[in-house]
Amino acid sequence: MKNLYKPTIFLSALALSASLFSACTSNTKSTDNKNVTEQRDSLVDYVAHRLPIYEKVKLTTNINLLSVNDRKILPLLIQAAEIMDELYWKQAYPQRDSLLATIKDEKTRDFVNINYGPWDRLNNDKPFVTGVGVKPEGASFYPYGISKEAIEKSNLADKSGAYSVVRKDSTGKLSTVPYHILFASELQKASSLLKQAALITEDASLKKYLTLRADALVTDNFTASDYAWLDMKTNGLDIIIGPIENYEDKLFNARTSYEAYVLIKDKEWSKRLAKYVKMLPDLQKGLPVAAKYKAETPGTDSELNAYDVVYYAGDCNAGSKTIAVNLPNDEKIQQEKGTRRSQLKNAMKAKFDKILVPIAKELIDADQQQYIKFDAFFANVMFHEVAHGLGIKKTITGKGFVREALKEQYSWLEEGKADILGLYMVTGLLKKGELTGDIKDYYTTFMAGILRSVRFGVSEAHGKANMQCFNYFKEKGAFERTTKGTYKVNFDKFASAMNDLSAFIITLQGNGDKATVEKTQKTMALVPAELQTDLDRLTKKSIPVDVVFEQGVDVLGVK
Template sequence: MKNIKKAAHLLIGCAMAAGISSCTGSNTNSGNTSTAKTNTSPDSLQDYVNHRINIYETVKLTTNLNELSVNERKILPLLIQAAQIMDELFWKQTYPERDSLLNTIRDEKTKSFVRINYGPWDRLNGDKPFVAGIGPKPEGATFYPAGMTKESIEKADLKDKFNAYSVIRKDASGKLNVVPYHVLFATELQQASSLLKQAALLADDPGLKKYLNLRSEALVTDNYTASDYAWLDMKNNGLDIIIGPIENYEDKMFNARTSYESYVLVKDKVWSKRLAKYVSLLPELQKGLPVAEKYKKEAPGTDSELNAYDVVYYAGDCNAGSKTIAVNLPNDEIIQQKKGTRRSQLKNAMKAKFDKILLPIAKELIDKDQQQYIKFDAFFSNVMFHEVAHGLGIKKTISGKGFVKEALKEQYSWLEEGKADILGLYMVTGLLKKGELTGDIKDFYTTFMAGILRSVRFGASSAHGKANMQCFNYFKEKGAFIRTSEGTYKVDFDKFATAMNGLSNLIITLQGNGDYNAVAKVQKEKALIPAELQSDLDKLSKKGIPVDILFEQGADVLGVK
């Protein structure tokens, strides 16, 4: 036993040497690592893992291959192989000592939980450590030297210090250097690039062929702009792959560095055609935002697309913790303003979450008289317009502090997700009034309320979790819902609309002002789970309702090996 404990402590030293150092918040139910029973295994907090591993429901990712051409079936395995390389790179960014750690763990459930979380911290419970001897999760992952404080990095004299596609490292003399990803991960990126080029040779669609070739170059140069534009220009492709270092969520120190991920997608052309009209309505919706004129002068790009897909492979960042069910890219603000974005609805994953998580939550926590309003079409629209709403609002501060993302640093992601949530609902409300969307507003509001109760379970380490905590607390203060004597939630539809406009105003104003301290204060005071809500969330766990989903996925699952 002593040897195993010693090994665990040695691992911590190895991880720290690789650049690991600090921590973040807390969330849902579950046991406390400090109260683990004395008879637990020395290499894991066994009771905790046994409980928490059951929060996930496994879902098989498939699609109708009959809709694909012969060449598309040949391309799919190549795209999946490239995605698997992104998965390995994400491990190197989050916990490079994976294999050493897994070799010290005897319990198979703990090993599985490490793989699910891409490390020994529970992503859906405030990054709580669940392996004995492991300290808090580092705020900067492996992007910065171990032990360096945020302040010392800010003061460091380095050119291009916060380049999204680089890390900061110390050389043998202790001097700090910025190391580009394409240098640090040269071997893996060359392999992924080669796979994309092979796929491009097989691609029949000119747009897909161009994108794959440009993305293959981008991976080995860290210059993604041309491939982002080519991706937006694709219109008739049946297959798609989102691949590369994209989101900033893992860098909780500065929200500067990007993490590797990939989605392999098969387009649902029928659903995509239905969605095409909504992007053209963005300018009109921007003008009507419930905020002062100076915060809504920007014109959102309208060369954007709304598409529906079956996702057949998740890798890296998007597969860690809560699984993404819709994507709005590129993240580059300049491209967004000039060209727009593509909003990709991951329909099969979305349906799985609705059936296995949202419906059971609604049956437990939504008032019986309003459960009739919980509908998949409303859930799909709420999620879809969340992604569209990333294009609304403000990208540049009115205070001369540059882009909102730069001004708010690590506070940006959670507030931006909150903006997309609430402006998505604002869009639904406006489109229903204009007759551009069909349905009952009660469906959308009640399903949105159930969606809040679903997403707050992602916890304080998740940008989406924080966003939903803020929304819950704001709506509660405004009387947008009540908690009944039976412990269920009942929407007040009139006050819900009023609260929606009020929160929209608050978030856009915070973003437009670029006031970092004000946003940090809101996060500290409002992005938290009240005790009463926590008690209600505990009921969901006791009922065995999953928090999120895992995927059975790959070429063998699809039958395209």
Template sequence: MKKFNKTSLLFFGLSLAVSVLSCTSSEQKTAEKTKKNGTDSLLDYVDNRLKIYEKVKLTTNLNALSVSERKVLPLLIEAAKIMDELFWKQAYPQRDSLLNAIKDEKTKQFVMINYGPWDRLNGDKPFVAGIGAKTLNGTFYPAGMTKEQLEKSDVKDKFGLYSVIRTEQDQLISVPYHVIYATELQRASSLLKQAALLTDDASFKKYLNLRADALVTDNYKASDLAWLDMKTNGLDIIIGPIENYEDKLFNARAAFESYVLVKDKEWSKRLAKYVAMLPELQRGLPVDAKYKKEVPGTDSELNAYDVVYYAGDCNAGSKTIAVNLPNDEEIQQQKGTRRSQLKNAMQAKFDKILVPIAKELIDAEQQKYIKFDAFFANVMFHEVAHGLGIKNTITGKGTVRSALKEQYSWLEEGKADILGLYMVTGLLQKGELTGDIKEYYTTFMAGLLRSVRFGASSAHGKANMQCFNYFKEQGAFQRTAKGTYKVDFDKFATAMNGLGNLIITLQGNGDRLAVENAQKAKGIIAPELQADLDRLSKKGIPVDIVFDQGVDVLGMK
């Protein structure tokens, strides 16, 4: 990797400034033209799209926190805010100039929700005058660089998680995050060090110190392992460059995000037993033996939390309500993962979105099966199911992630959806879960109708569209004459096994073109379904939630 010197950084900064000024000038000219023509279509669009979000306050029971935890929590939130700033630099670094050029307050609000001028829940449609389509390259790669150019280059870190690709003297180079974002990462690191000094929990202290070091070195493995070792902590923070969704070109580079969490210790105790069952469930997967030889790690935890702060990537687009980390396949196989259920955010989505959707689109006779416990279990086992299946291809193409590149995330989310349902089915049969299978299947169906509304730009949206279309072809549900959906419970189970087999096979083969073709064939919303989804919008049923959050919302000021 070539050294990225101060001159290069200055050149990059000047280039960005020119880009910002050019963009702003273009926006202003287009805005003036739009005003002269009396066109208010974009303003109308924004006005309508703002209504798809329901605001939710993120709170928790502060009385359950110790004295030291009350001191630590504000520091964690401050560190999370820095991840938000860093994600803006990754998603749309011209934020301030864009906001200054916009006069309409609602458009400004919508820009803030979307971390830029593209509607994340509508295929990244631009909604600001003068803004073109969102590029695949984003800020991770030079404008105009093709996949082939990078693949054929001699850049050592060409698909690195924690670097960007830039051009210097007509050559592609790799620049580490800890270099290009040094100032912000040092501030975040210092806040985590301060929190470590204040916490009474030894394992949390160790993690905070190691994570602080990781932020300024891009070496995250030690902190990931320390995070998995934590057992007694009441607070938690997930922080750093983590998920790959924002990199649309290769799905390789990680985006900054943070969750600040307060553990629900009672719920966590109830969930602890399920991870130990992964090896047995792996052996029973509905796929050929060669695709399920790997043994899932079981030294991990399944916990429930109140989330009190979202920042960066996880706060953009559809809001995450459960987390399965670390993403490092080596750590997953060696030690497992931690599955974090964000219970208060999950309850908000169930109450504000899923229940109203079910009342409109689920057959009247089956609406009685829509239950929060089933929703919680379906989401929870989605995260657990990331640990099932296959991590390394059977065709010598390396890991599934490296083989599938930009096609990896959506298929992996689809795998977790369907194997999560497989787990629910198996655990009910074993008596390890209580309830009626009809509740889990019907609530899953309502969940599909909720998640396909996230659109084609979302990995989760593509995964749910694939599942919907596959289940429809298999007769797992019918659309009634009244325009509602009725589950066929027997065929639902058959379709579940069939789709699970298909996805694991695609992953194990590591055939990127086959996965891309599957996405093009199944990851689409047909006109009939779109008309039904439009009914939800006309009824004013929100698509997703946005948060009122921070120390003032928590009452800590």
């Protein structure tokens, strides 16, 4: 049973990396070790070059605003989140401890921890540990080396399940193991911590959610807790926890990864944002696409909230850090109830100050740098999340939900939809007088945001989405690259390109046209050489690509 719980997906690569790292640490000067030493030095140099792309940020907030009981609950939630971190390691790279034991270079160890494995997530999953090969598309969710066709042709009842892994025995027979069995011990501990927190809280809705979520972790039945989470209105603390996103499963985009966010609600900001969700039905009607693609009615019993995030764990902490969340992902719940869009305000501000502003100073035309504003950045990110609720969830061609029809092509296109429809929402709300500011602020900051996000690489869903947008807008003349190597927005063409791309993406989704989506990815989700040269300038200027957090109870000052 132990082999069942520790997948063999990376064992051959790990054995090689361990032997090479052992050889590399030898003090002998024999010529036999020369090539190995040179290889080690090149990898150490690579890590030394790549590690500074992450800016260290202390993740904290004013906990004095919390009640006494909430300050007691906070450490329990963080402990539960830490367990999600351990589970994500088991999904992304189960041999973490064995790998780290072979690595003597401290910077390489740090880089492994940031990436949750030996592949550079912000450089198209390039391996940076000696002897480690290409990152498996199926992570540890599937038997190593198995083809998509073998899974598709199998008679597994749960072949595309969100909460199970596929295993192969010595005879080659495939079976699935549910998460709640595979990780029973860890999930029981996390469940117990949530129930302890539920006993302490005085907020009835939070108590209900924590209790139901605790039960969900040990059963893989999350629907009731998702509804309870959406019903919470008065809570000051929040935790998003469990197997949620499917980005790590690049084979089928089906299996989910463990993660957690521990959040403290900013009630004043949340109150200011509440009105926008009610406007979704009218905005849906105005989408620049044929009527049959916008016939669905978005749920409006959603909340748009602002939070300070005080702990990231697992999937959301790997490589690029999430700054806004739109959940739950269940399309049935989205249609019936809506979603909650959570804006992670302190993390967002850190990225704006440390990354987006320096990028704009280098790559945005000097005459337009005045339009780079945090309020515009916040709104663009916020409406990206709101825009997940717009468009179409079920195909018009009888292929079921869009997610099911597009499979592994779904996530990147959906992120692209949210990017462009978020901008569409900003444009519409400004015209209605429901949003303040100059459209030039939003468009120019959006352009700078593209240049920020494409640095994540095109192996990641958001990177693919941003490259599609960049290349599409370039074709439409929505911006120009000046002779000085800076980017200048054409505001009129920006708006028309936004509408055209919106229609293009929604139509692809509504048709469930997987073949065309695949073709679009191959032709549009690419980084042109000229843009790469410009992005390299940012690296030479030591402008970070993303952030890495100093976080936990010690940073917050709670016990």
